[in-house]
Amino acid sequence: MRHALIFAAGLGERMRPLTDHTPKPLLPVGGKPLIEWHLERMAAAGIRYVVINTSHLAEQFPDTLGDGSRWGLRIRYAYEGPVPLETGGGILNALPLLGPEPFMVISGDVWCDADLATLPAEPTGLAHLLLVDNPAHHPQGDFALDAQGLLHAAGEPRFTFSGIGVIRRELLHDWNTVVADTADAASTPPRFKLVTLLRAGIARGLIHGSRHGGRWTDVGTPQRLAQLDAALRT
Numbered sequence: 534m535r536h537a538l539i540f541a542a543g544l545g546e547r548m549r550p551l552t553d554h555t556p557k558p559l560l561p562v563g564g565k566p567l568i569e570w571h572l573e574r575m576a577a578a579g580i581r582y583v584v585i586n587t588s589h590l591a592e593q594f595p596d597t598l599g600d601g602s603r604w605g606l607r608i609r610y611a612y613e614g615p616v617p618l619e620t621g622g623g624i625l626n627a628l629p630l631l632g633p634e635p636f637m638v639i640s641g642d643v644w645c646d647a648d649l650a651t652l653p654a655e656p657t658g659l660a661h662l663l664l665v666d667n668p669a670h671h672p673q674g675d676f677a678l679d680a681q682g683l684l685h686a687a688g689e690p691r692f693t694f695s696g697i698g699v700i701r702r703e704l705l706h707d708w709n710t711v712v713a714d715t716a717d718a719a720s721t722p723p724r725f726k727l728v729t730l731l732r733a734g735i736a737r738g739l740i741h742g743s744r745h746g747g748r749w750t751d752v753g754t755p756q757r758l759a760q761l762d763a764a765l766r767t
Contacts (some may be wrong), residue, residue, distance in 0.1 A: 534654040534699065536632050537580045538624065539571055541641035542588035542617040547753055556590045558641030559597055562758060563765030566597060568641050576604040578649035580637065584609050584630045588617040613722075620727035621712065625705055633702065638727075640696030644761055645749045652699050657682075658739035659704040660731065664692035665749040675728075676735065676742070684740045686732060694728075695749055698742075704730055 545552030551560055558568035568585075575583060583606050587594050591612055601608030611627040618626055624638065635656055637649065645665075653661050662684065667674040674691035676684045711733045712725040734740040750761045 534579070534635065534637055534652070535581050536634065537575050537583045537637040537639065538627050538631065539568060539583060539585045539639050539641050540620055540623055540696075541568060541594065542586045542591075542613050542623055543642065544589045544617060545642070548755060548758070551755055551758070552589070554590070556587075556593055557752070559593055560752075560758060562644065562752070562762045567644060567752060568598070570644055571639050571641070572598070572601070572604045572606060574647075574649050575637070575639075576606055578652075580649070581605070582607050582609075582632070584611050584627045585641075586611040586613055586618075586623045586627050588613045588615065616724070618722060618724045621705075621708065621725040621730055622723050624700070624727060625708060626722055628702065628705065631702075635699050635701045637699050638697070642752050643696040643750065644752060645695055645697060645745065646747045647695075647697065647745045647749075649697075652697075652743075654699070656699045656701065657741045658701075659734045660698055660700045660740050662698040662731070662740065662742040663695045664742050664744050665695045666744075666746070667691065667693050668749075668751065670751070670753070678742055678744060682741045682743060683738060684735050684742050686735055692742075692744055694731075695745060696751070704734060 541558040545557035548557050559566045587610055609630050613626055671693050675694045677688035677691050712729050752758050
């Protein structure tokens with residue numbers, strides 16, 4: 534796998550006041566910006582081309598990360614405008630910068646110790662999602678995973694989507710039909726969530742996944758950021 538997309542356009546509203554002047558993926562944790570942990574793991578997995586979508590305080594990303602050469606990467610930035618396009622709209626906006634092959638996606642506001650090289654370069658179906666055990670703040674989980682690695686909307690055991698996965702471009706082919714009834718889908722550019730496309734793919738039996746049993750944190754609050762920072766420094 535050679536291409537990847539990092540979601541970094543969110544406003545980080547739950548992280549205020551920390552995000553009033555710094556985008557959430559650039560907040561320091563364990564001695565470096567959160568997004569740098571992703572870039573290092575991507576480079577170690579053999580990825581060489583990374584697109585970072587931006588919106589809130591967008592200019593800080595190239596100022597901080599540059600062209601990616603310090604990690605052996607080539608970084609391109611996909612600006613979404615002053616209003617973030619959500620995850621689905623963000624992928625659609627970034628597609629012209631991504632190649633024809635399946636690409637990795639990672640949320641810029643999670644931390645995970647998974648070896649990204651273990652994710653399939655050619656996922657079965659339309660996507661492969663990395664799942665984790667349900668955290669205390671999301672006990673109901675997102676999807677069920679069966680013994681064959683197929684995801685389901687209902688059933689047990691249930692896990693949480695880590696924000697990390699591999700996607701085929703074909704997942705976006707019929708996006709306008711899939712999200713036709715969702716809010717802001719008709720805006721220009723369109724705003725919609727990736728999970729809407731994933732649930733449609735799950736209903737067709739086209740989304741697979743695997744469980745990561747290691748460390749993972751959704752850095753969604755200042756408290757969880759502080760806890761992660763302390764853990765990484767011990």
